[in-house]
Amino acid sequence: MKIAVMGAGAVGCYYGAMLARAGHEVVLIGRPQHVEAIERDGLRLQAQQFDERIDPSQLTASVDPAAASGAQLVLFCVKSPDTESAGAAIGPHLAADTLVLTLQNGVDNAERLRGVIAQEVAAAVVYVATEMAGPGHVLHHGRGELVIEPSTRSDALARTFAAAAIPTEVSANVRGALWAKLILNCAYNVLSAISQLPYGRLVASAGVRASIRDIVAECTAVAQADGVSLPPDLELAVRRIAETMPGQYSSTAQDVARGKPSEIDHLNGFVVKRGEALGVATPANRLLHTLVKLIEDKASGAI
Template sequence: MKIAIMGAGAVGCFFGGMLARAGNDVVLIGRAQHVEAVERDGLRLEAQSFDERIGHPHLSASTEAAAVAGADLVLFCVKSTDTESAGASIAPHLRADTLVLTLQNGVDNAERLRTVIPQDVAAAVVYVATEMAGPGHVRHHGRGELVIEPARGSLAAALALIEAGVPTEISANVRGALWAKLIVNCAYNALSAISQLPYGRLVEGVGVRDAMQDVLAECVAVAHADGVTLPPDVDASVQRIAQTMPGQYSSTAQDLARGKRSEIDHLNGFVARRGAALGVATPANRLLHALVKLIEDKAHGTI
């Protein structure tokens, strides 16, 4: 397949690298420093079972949204804050039959993307621990499976991912799976960011597990009020993250460490807003959202 990765950060580079390694034609679309490193030296994919550089002829990189032209599949991996603007930038260059697969945090990105892209858009739930270890260098810490929403082209995308070594399934309840992932993110991301601790050490803190349970209970209450059918093992999934990804810092923690704005508005902030709209109290999520925003605003000199 010809595949474009819109937003070649840690998640996009991992899946793009795996797909290129399997022989697909992949272009990474990202920031200039990263693109220059990939074009010069290839993408270094430091996985748990191999450490390789992947480059031409199967992998290239570009800073231009127009590089999606001709792609059968676009993995849309930008921050949730950039969904509409990034979607509008690629829309003129997509083929009529291109599938755009959103690999993002949050639960409403596919809906938002459909407002600016007429092509098929499908949501995907991503379970992977990755980080950018430097320009052109992605490091994989664990997991890597995807759950994809049914759409035209979903089967072909799933087969390509499976052939590339990415465990992938198509599910009719991706909304429930997205909410389950959101709950995990709400439980871990802000606390990891505020403490600047990886998950395994984070959960050892005094009162942390109880605080996470408060966050989880609020998220579940909002999801039920919103008519979402959650998987039966949400609580176990939250507990399991600290065991399967003990050395992982949340994406929110990584953003704050780099002085960047995070996706907290689309995580705990989203739950707080949706709870307010549905009449469900969310004090724990509201507090975590406020604390992360304070850290961001202080770093950017806006408070």
């Protein structure tokens, strides 16, 4: 299968590399510094069980969305604020029967993407701890499973991913799974960003577990008011993040450390907006959203 990865950051590079190792034709569409390194040296995947360089003959890279032409599957991995613009850029180059799978934070990306491209779009929930350790070098800290929305090819995709050592579940309640992932991100991302601590050290600090409980309670109240069916094991899932990814810094923490805009408007900010619309108070999430926006504005020189 030819597979294109639109937005080849840490998540996109990890899944692209795993699929390339399984024999698929993969093209990564990303930023110039990563593309240049991959074209020159291949992509280094430093995983927990192996450290391997994926040769350019197995995996190619480009800055041009047109490189996705001929792809049967697109892994759509851009940051949430870029969903519409990236969709508009890649859509004209895709065949009518290309399936686009969104591997993004937030709960409404698939719906937003359907508004700008004609191809079939399916949502996926991603549970993986990765970071770009340098140009053309992805570091895998743990996990890697996907929960995907039913589509015309979901069962076949699940088998394809499983054969590439990517555990995959097809779920009829992807909305609930997306909200559960959103709640996990709201609980951990900002606290990791402000403290610049990985999850394991973060939860060992005084007051953090209680703060996480407050954040989760607000998010859960908003989800329930919105008619979302959350998984019954959410409390366990919240605890497991720190247990299974103790060395991971949140994506928000990585963005803040690099002085880049984060996805905070689509995480805690989204919960605040839905809470306002539904009449649910979200003071903890509002404060966290405000703090990250202040950090971003200071870094950009806006204040």
